[in-house]
Amino acid sequence: MANKILKKSDSFYAVYDRKPGEDKMNTHYCPGCGHGNIHKYVAEAIDELGIQDRTIIVSPVGCSVFIYYYFDLGNIQVAHGRAPAVATALKRAHPHAIVISYQGDGDLAAIGGNNIIQAANRGEQITVVFVNNAIYGMTGGQVAPTTLVGMKSSTTPRGRAIENEGYPMKVSELIAALTAPVYVERTALWDTSSRNKAKRSIKKALKAQMEGKGFTFCEIMSPCPSGWKLTPAQSLEWMKENMGAYYKVGVLRDEIKTREPIIKEKKTVTSKEIQEVLGTDIKPSEHYPTNPEDRYKNPSMKFAGFGGQGVLSLGTMLANAAMEQGFNSSWIPSYGPEMRGGTAYCFVNISDKEIGSPTVSNPDLLVAFNRPSLEKFEGDVKPGGIIMYDSTIIDVQPTRDDVEILAVPATGIAESLGNIRCANTVMAGVYLAKTKIMAKEALIQTLPKAIKKKHLIDLNIHALEKGFEFIENN
Amino acid sequence: MAVLEEAKIVVEHDQCKGCTLCIIACPKDVIIQLSSFNTKGYHPVEYKGEGCTGCGICFYACPEPGAIIVYKKGAVVE
Structure with a gap:
């Protein structure tokens, strides 16, 4: 009766042996960080879909750089912003693999901006999990393309100004403006209902990938209490009130049912x-x-x-x-x-x-x-x-x-x-x-x-x- | 082997970072934060001991993969 017990997914390592130091049981994330939640949703979806032994997750640069400490999957850690390019190669070499490009907003929207747009435009059959917390977390809270107008960061101490940094980048809208992507949804982690949607979105995207439907993109607004200088509890309220006002949650593209699958076979070149x-x-x-x-x-x-x-x-x-x-x-x-x-x-x-x-x-x-x-x-x-x-x-x-x-x-x-x-x-x-x-x-x-x-x-x-x-x- | 007659949660204290997101999320207000410290220096949370419906909301609100285990009513445990 496994479904009667909610516990750490099988797609996580029971003990994080790859993590250096004494503490092999906890993630390295700050209290209240949304990465842990999203990791759990990804892991649970993989468990439920029965794809653990054929899923490869690509670690980005950013706070989630150490994803390979935690996930008992195929792992590869790549250069900053290049996760979609590496995911492309993995998927093309191994069409049967389920490939996840897990990226933050600094990695995906700034450094890797062109990589993600080209991968989406080619309709690569990968799933991108895009964690948007409107800031560069790992490096100490610098302005990101996604930082809100007026939002203070270490490099915009008086707040993001339109005349200097322009408007916050709506990445899901950019991706959904392309023809190839089959599924684009923006969700959030600010309450129970939004978390459930985030969880469902990830599973839906992975299932679409299994069916050979095409490029799937899950943006998830996620709290960064340390970067925002708020308590975890305050972060949720701030996120809903401010990020939620600018970045609208919802499905921006869903053609999973109508799109013809493209099933590729592993190709070996003689x-x-x-x-x-x-x-x-x-x-x-x-x-x-x-x-x-x-x-x-x-x-x-x-x-x-x-x-x-x-x-x-x-x-x-x-x-x-x-x-x-x-x-x-x-x-x-x-x-x-x-x-x-x-x-x-x-x-x-x-x-x-x-x-x-x-x-x-x-x-x-x-x-x-x-x-x-x-x-x-x-x-x-x-x-x-x-x-x-x-x-x-x-x-x-x-x-x-x-x-x-x-x-x-x-x-x-x-x-x-x-x-x-x-x-x-x-x-x-x-x-x-x-x-x-x-x-x-x-x-x-x-x-x-x-x-x-x-x-x-x-x-x-x-x-x-x-x-x-x-x-x-x- | 035993079948649980009541739902409950178990908190692994040393995996809890005291963010309290589970407390905020819990619809039955059955999770509290302890004044004691765990080995990491955080105030971990704990189940009050009664009132849990096994809804699992705290599990999905908690960022730490192994910090909370939810046993629904009827769960079979060792």
Whole structure:
């Protein structure tokens, strides 16, 4: 007779083990804060709908940043205002998941203003729980887009003024002005009846998401006694009288019954399709078996230098060649705003297994093309890994004694071939010759696809061979 | 196992932050705030001991997930 007892929902952790400190039983919220109520309504709706094992809740930045302490669901905490974008990705990758973007008004209406509007406009099949307390709570009560006219905050000490801060933003009305959203309702927490509506609204939105109806948006006006400098009891009265006068509660859009559901299936992209998109497999590739030592297998790599040294292309070349050889591979770049001259690095994974994350914190291989890159990333290399550095350019030596170190005068070799810009291909040759993770021919095969200027292909093949010679002669 | 003949609430004192929203919400005025402190330094609330109808209003007014447990009439308890 579970319904005869009202207690903490199963969708909460019984003990908040993720919360630091001694107190594992209480939320971190101030007395009278509405987040706790809304958490309870979300958790209860999830329990009742039986979707705990397929719900993912996205924690925002704001007081509710620690949602993952409390909810026994899929959790992810994201950058400020970006919850709808991350929720979009989660839902698209896992259409069967129920995805909740839980956000406050600073996060959603200010920093993430464009994110929420674009997600709503695309009709992403997510549920947004928008907690509006008309202030930035976590950071100490600054003015938010939703702060009422005349309302004092730490950054509007004389009260919000229309001539300075404009009018409070009616977010639900903005969302409801778009065509795609299927359900938009504004509720509140100021009394029993309004709380019941808030609770129903959340459940209704989640149910609509389960049915594939589209974008659902629940705004809930919620008290912030600390930010408002009122007691919890006063907060309820203030909220009803002031917020309720400006932000009207009610349903702004409800087309759940009339909207045709769009049921999406989980889509996996085959490596064949990826190769077609990248143009790396226009003709079937030849496979060149190799047999590297175990310690060189399935490497995670980091290539670093300054922009223009071919750091990113080197990564692409190896990743593409690996893909053509039947490996899984990933490549992810990071670079400054400069096209040339800024710092640049990329991560590459090559594996005969599936690759989880494309980022690499501790590489098996670091290839450094300039001194700052060597000094910055040297310490990250796994013990037993390899550091290769361009000894033509770098006038210091790595300090590690627990890794293999290869000083390769790559730029010097490239210069002797007449073009310093093939130093990256020299490095590729050295690496393949050293580790034998792929045959020389595998890379040669992919060069015409990687190198746009056709007259440079022969030069790069030559550079590759020089890299192999370097290992043979040393 | 026992079947409750009367509804009641149980307050976990150390999870109560003394915000009193349950007291304001309770239609039967059967919740009071204690003058003693809990381990967190708040004055927790407590059920008067009679008059609860098990309506659950205090549960949904309370922001803390585990602070109040409501047992309706007929609830089966250990």
